[in-house]
Amino acid sequence: MVPFLQENVVFRGVYCFFGGNDGNATWCGGRDGIFPGGWEWLAFFIAGFTIMFILVNGALLGAAVFVWAERRLIARFQLRRGPNRWGPFGLLQPIADLLKLITKEDLVPTSADKIVFTVVPIVMLASLLLSLAVIPFARNTYLADLNIGVLYFIAVGTLSTLGVFMAGWASGNRYAVFGAMRGVAMLISYEVPLILSLVGVVLLAGSMSMVSVVEAQLIPFVLVQPLGMLIFMLGISAELNRTPFDILEAESEIIAGYHTEYSGIKFALMQAAEMAGVLAASAVLSTLFLGGWSGPFLSGELGAMWFLLKLAFFAFLFIWIRSTFPRLRIDQIMAFAWKFLLPLALINLVATAVEVYFFAYYNAAVPGEITRSEQWIMAAINLPLAIGSIALFSRFLRERIAAPSPRLEPKVAIIQPAEAAD
Amino acid sequence: MAIRAEPVVVNIGPQHPSTHGVMRLRVSFDGEIIVDVEPVFGYLHRGSEKLAEERNYVQALTLTDRLDYVASMTNNQAYCLAVERLLGVEVPERAQYLRVIAAELQRIASHMVAIGFFLQDLGALATPLMYCFRIRENILDMFEMLCGARITVSYMRPGGVYADAPEEFWPALDKFIANTPHLFDDLEKLIVENEIVLVRTKGTGVLKLESAIAGSISGPVLRGSGLPWDWRRADPYDIYQRVQFDIPVGQRGDNYDRFQVRLEEIKQSLRIVQQCREQIQPGLARAELPFILRPPAGAEAYGRVESPKGELAFYMVSDGSVAPYRCKVRSPSLINLTVLKELLLGSKLADMIVTLGSIDINMGEVDR
Numbered sequence: 001m002v003p004f005l006q007e008n009v010v011f012r013g014v015y016c017f018f019g020g021n022d023g024n025a026t027w028c029g030g031r032d033g034i035f036p037g038g039w040e041w042l043a044f045f046i047a048g049f050t051i052m053f054i055l056v057n058g059a060l061l062g063a064a065v066f067v068w069a070e071r072r073l074i075a076r077f078q079l080r081r082g083p084n085r086w087g088p089f090g091l092l093q094p095i096a097d098l099l100k101l102i103t104k105e106d107l108v109p110t111s112a113d114k115i116v117f118t119v120v121p122i123v124m125l126a127s128l129l130l131s132l133a134v135i136p137f138a139r140n141t142y143l144a145d146l147n148i149g150v151l152y153f154i155a156v157g158t159l160s161t162l163g164v165f166m167a168g169w170a171s172g173n174r175y176a177v178f179g180a181m182r183g184v185a186m187l188i189s190y191e192v193p194l195i196l197s198l199v200g201v202v203l204l205a206g207s208m209s210m211v212s213v214v215e216a217q218l219i220p221f222v223l224v225q226p227l228g229m230l231i232f233m234l235g236i237s238a239e240l241n242r243t244p245f246d247i248l249e250a251e252s253e254i255i256a257g258y259h260t261e262y263s264g265i266k267f268a269l270m271q272a273a274e275m276a277g278v279l280a281a282s283a284v285l286s287t288l289f290l291g292g293w294s295g296p297f298l299s300g301e302l303g304a305m306w307f308l309l310k311l312a313f314f315a316f317l318f319i320w321i322r323s324t325f326p327r328l329r330i331d332q333i334m335a336f337a338w339k340f341l342l343p344l345a346l347i348n349l350v351a352t353a354v355e356v357y358f359f360a361y362y363n364a365a366v367p368g369e370i371t372r373s374e375q376w377i378m379a380a381i382n383l384p385l386a387i388g389s390i391a392l393f394s395r396f397l398r399e400r401i402a403a404p405s406p407r408l409e410p411k412v413a414i415i416q417p418a419e420a421a422d
Numbered sequence: 423m424a425i426r427a428e429p430v431v432v433n434i435g436p437q438h439p440s441t442h443g444v445m446r447l448r449v450s451f452d453g454e455i456i457v458d459v460e461p462v463f464g465y466l467h468r469g470s471e472k473l474a475e476e477r478n479y480v481q482a483l484t485l486t487d488r489l490d491y492v493a494s495m496t497n498n499q500a501y502c503l504a505v506e507r508l509l510g511v512e513v514p515e516r517a518q519y520l521r522v523i524a525a526e527l528q529r530i531a532s533h534m535v536a537i538g539f540f541l542q543d544l545g546a547l548a549t550p551l552m553y554c555f556r557i558r559e560n561i562l563d564m565f566e567m568l569c570g571a572r573i574t575v576s577y578m579r580p581g582g583v584y585a586d587a588p589e590e591f592w593p594a595l596d597k598f599i600a601n602t603p604h605l606f607d608d609l610e611k612l613i614v615e616n617e618i619v620l621v622r623t624k625g626t627g628v629l630k631l632e633s634a635i636a637g638s639i640s641g642p643v644l645r646g647s648g649l650p651w652d653w654r655r656a657d658p659y660d661i662y663q664r665v666q667f668d669i670p671v672g673q674r675g676d677n678y679d680r681f682q683v684r685l686e687e688i689k690q691s692l693r694i695v696q697q698c699r700e701q702i703q704p705g706l707a708r709a710e711l712p713f714i715l716r717p718p719a720g721a722e723a724y725g726r727v728e729s730p731k732g733e734l735a736f737y738m739v740s741d742g743s744v745a746p747y748r749c750k751v752r753s754p755s756l757i758n759l760t761v762l763k764e765l766l767l768g769s770k771l772a773d774m775i776v777t778l779g780s781i782d783i784n785m786g787e788v789d790r
Contacts (some may be wrong), residue, residue: 078552174432178454178771243545244618252440252543253775326618327545329772330454 002106009140010054011047019043055143059132063276064094069253070275070319077323097268104264111172112261120167121262121269127159128273135283136211138293138303149210150198155193155285157239159275161187164248167270168258182330183248189241189337194235196345199353200228201288204375206360210284214292217348218235218372222289223379228385229289231341236281238275238333242318244325245333278318279311284386286310340393347389351382429457436465440543440775443785451483454770459763463756466789474749479505479580479715482746485602486736487574489751490787492535495528498578503659504725504736505580508717516705517582518660523698524568524577525596525660525727526691530602531561532730533642533684534689536782538679541613543779544622553609560598567591580715582708587775593700599696606688614685623678627765627777630675637761641732641754642683643781647675648768653728677773677780684782714744731755731782751790755783 019033019040035043068083068091075082083090108114134149136142146152161184167181189335202208204224205216213221222229238245250259259270286292290310293303328336359374361367370378435446444465447504470489474482486497499521506513511519538554562572568591569584571575577584629639634647643679644651650669654662670686719742726735732754741747758781765770765777 028526074547074549079556178432182454184447243547246545247772250545250772252545253772255439323547323549324612325546326541326613326616326622327772328618329622329770331770332621336492 011051011313013049014050015043018046035095048091049400051143055132056129059129059276059279060272063272064098065383066275066279066315067094073316073319074323077320101268102265104305106264106266109172109261113172116166116170118266120163120170120383121266121273123166124160124163124273125269127156128276130156131280134210135280135287136214136292137307141304142211145209145211148208150208150213150288154195154198158187158191159271160239164258167262171258171261173261175254175256175260175310178254178256179248179260183258186245186247186330186333189334190235190238193337193341193345194239195344196349197228197231197235198288200225200348203352203356204370214289214294216370217291217294218336219375219379220289224375224382225289225348225352226383227344227389229285230386231345231348232288234341236285237318237321238337240277240281242278243322244328246327247330247333250327264291277315277316282311282314282318285314339396343393344389347385351385355381427452435555437642440539440779442539442778444784445783445785445788449774450679451771456766456769456771456774459766461759461762463789466785466788470473470790471749471751475745475747478744480750481779483579484574485575487576488786489753489790490734490755491573491730492783492784493528493532493730494573494575494729495524495577495688496734498576499525499660500725500727500729501736502578502580502725503727504723504738505685505715505717507725508721508738508740509580509715511581511709511711511729513582513660515661516586516702517707517709519698519702520558520583520663520707521578522660522662523695524560524565524583526698527561527564527693529691529730530688531558533688534558536640536730537681537684540776540779541619542629543775546613550609550613553605553612553699557605560602564591564594564598567594571633579708581711582706582771584708586707595699599692599699602692620678622776623676623681625674625676625768626773627677627780628675631763633761633764634675637757639732639758640760641728641730641758642680642687643732643758644682646672646683648673653726653733657726659727661698664701665694667694674714677776697728716742718742729754731784731787753787755787755790759783
């Protein structure tokens with residue numbers, strides 16, 4: 001009846017509290033719940049809803065905390081103090097912001113397509129929340145262990161591109177159209193290296209399920225797939241509109257891009273989706289490349305803590321990049337995807353495929369299994385390969401996307417004073 | 423079947439994060455590529471030139487603060503030079519040194535704003551801007567010591583400066599001279615040789631030297647195109663002939679060269695301030711002048727300085743009364759904007775914003 005949630009502590013507790021008599025739930029230990037027999041479906045519904053409620057609210061709360069952390073950290077990077085008035089260390093600032101946004105008038109421009117305009121925040125938030133379903137937060141703590149988890153994450157994440165396009169087109173604003181066109185062009189381009197970079201991980205794990213990927217990481221895959229992780233991280237920053245790829249909402253150019261016309265609660269929802277998107281991306285990065293819930297000790301009991309630590313590390317990295325780098329131009333961004341990331345992703349894919357074939361299938365004792373020492377050997381091969389191919393392609397890249405004229409430093413002309421008095 | 427595509431006309435400004443005030447650009451886009459640009463000015467017009475005719479010579483000085491409000495000192499300087507030439511008075515030597523110190527500090531502050539917003543326009547999320555403002559803040563603190571104001575200073579007066587520098591100014595200046603190179607290094611390490619900055623600025627917004635000269639362009643924009651022309655050297659005023667400094671020039675006239683010229687000029691300004699600090703002698707800070715200034719009727723004068731934006735000049739005509747008969751401002755921002763179309767045609771929207779930032783305009787000065 002409940003194939004993937006019965007291992008979950010919360011689900012099991014709620015289910016067994018309400019239903020849990022003999023019925024199908026043999027794993028409740030035969031204890032009786034509150035509801036009479038025949039009402040297990042209601043217990044199942046309540047338990048599932050509880051999990052969903054926790055996940056959705058956890059994600060949105062996480063977005064609020066991320067907004068706070070980003071503002072504080074960026075302020076520190078910029079020699080400022082950041083929000084520090086509401087609550088300890090300004091922790092309640094996101095709540096205050098949210099209250100302000102909720103109480104604002106809900107403006108819809110007269111030239112806008114009203115229905116599409118209103119649907120956009122829902123599309124963007126839904127795509128984000130859907131993508132959280134497959135992330136394993138700790139051992140046995142996930143909504144669904146889909147056997148196509150990685151593909152599902154990418155597929156659902158791409159829905160936000162649709163949201164961007166809908167927002168830009170429905171706003172009836174030329175800046176928004178600029179943002180949407182840039183967004184569609186860029187996001188579709190970045191899908192390609194993004195997916196290819198994950199194929200290496202999938203090959204290594206032999207499965208697309210996120211849980212299997214975590215369990216396959218005898219050493220963190222960041223060592224085995226350094227190139228894959230770099231490409232995935234760059235690609236996902238582009239998907240999330242983070243600098244240096246934030247041309248969708250380039251403030252200095254097109255004001256706010258596709259969400260120029262959004263205000264009030266709609267803006268808050270879109271912003272929440274964007275911020276929680278960073279967290280979801282960090283979660284996927286730590287799951288696929290840093291070993292998810294596994295840690296140096298007590299991975300079972302403290303799995304959630306290890307996971308959160310890794311997630312916070314990646315989230316910090318995203319904030320750091322955002323506060324440091326300028327923005328690329330659209331043609332440079334496209335060149336970066338097609339001329340740099342795509343060849344690197346292909347190199348990574350071919351190298352991983354050859355290695356996996358050699359170690360797991362060619363004369364292997366147990367077909368399909370890769371041991372820890374074999375993973376170390378792969379790491380030893382892949383790291384120099386990553387450095388070498390990045391060095392090679394970044395040279396081409398600079399030649400291709402930089403200005404055609406040779407690199408010259410400006411000279412300083414020394415002109416003596418006409419006549420030195422005194 | 424060919425797709426019929428018409429250029430999209432977008433009004434960029436007057437409310438836009440990066441038009442540096444209230445400028446409006448009517449831009450026709452073919453996709454992202456600019457096919458036509460038409461700047462529309464006048465949103466900040468306050469009639470400063472006409473207002474000056476209603477005020478006496480000292481009162482009109484306060485109007486000059488509000489022209490280029492990130493470089494008030496050099497505005498004051500140009501106005502005072504013009505009035506002094508009308509009157510034919512000599513400025514005491516100490517006052518000239520104080521003026522040069524203030525003007526060079528103002529040049530650093532103004533270039534820090536220019537560089538900060540230039541990098542902001544490139545998309546760096548305010549971090550370089552804050553690094554620039556850290557240096558500018560120290561300068562504004564010193565201005566506050568000099569005259570009590572930070573932005574609209576009115577520090578220089580016809581015949582000298584408002585008052586001699588207070589005692590606490592000199593230690594602050596020494597500290598500034600000692601510390602600024604370190605703060606400047608921080609900025610350079612942060613972003614100046616960043617690969618993204620290089621690919622975004624090199625080869626974009628190229629201004630050829632011939633068109634720069636033909637368009638009467640001045641300041642860092644002209645020097646970025648390769649001509650070492652600086653009014654501090656070409657027609658020295660105050661005590662600029664007594665100090666050593668270099669004139670940085672670019673080679674190709676692109677955004678990167680203008681950016682680098684400004685960075686280098688800041689270092690040269692620091693050199694000038696340091697030399698002035700060493701050379702300055704005690705003396706009068708203001709010439710003895712009557713309370714109400716009455717230049718002889720029919721006198722004409724042209725006071726010209728190298729402001730951070732370029733050649734800033736005041737053309738004054740007196741009719742013998744207490745107020746100028748005519749006060750014409752030659753504002754570098756307005757004249758530097760005349761090459762905008764040439765710089766922008768064929769470039770992309772993102773480059774347009776960066777190029778506009780690299781010209782470093784100030785709408786208070788463009789519209790007057």
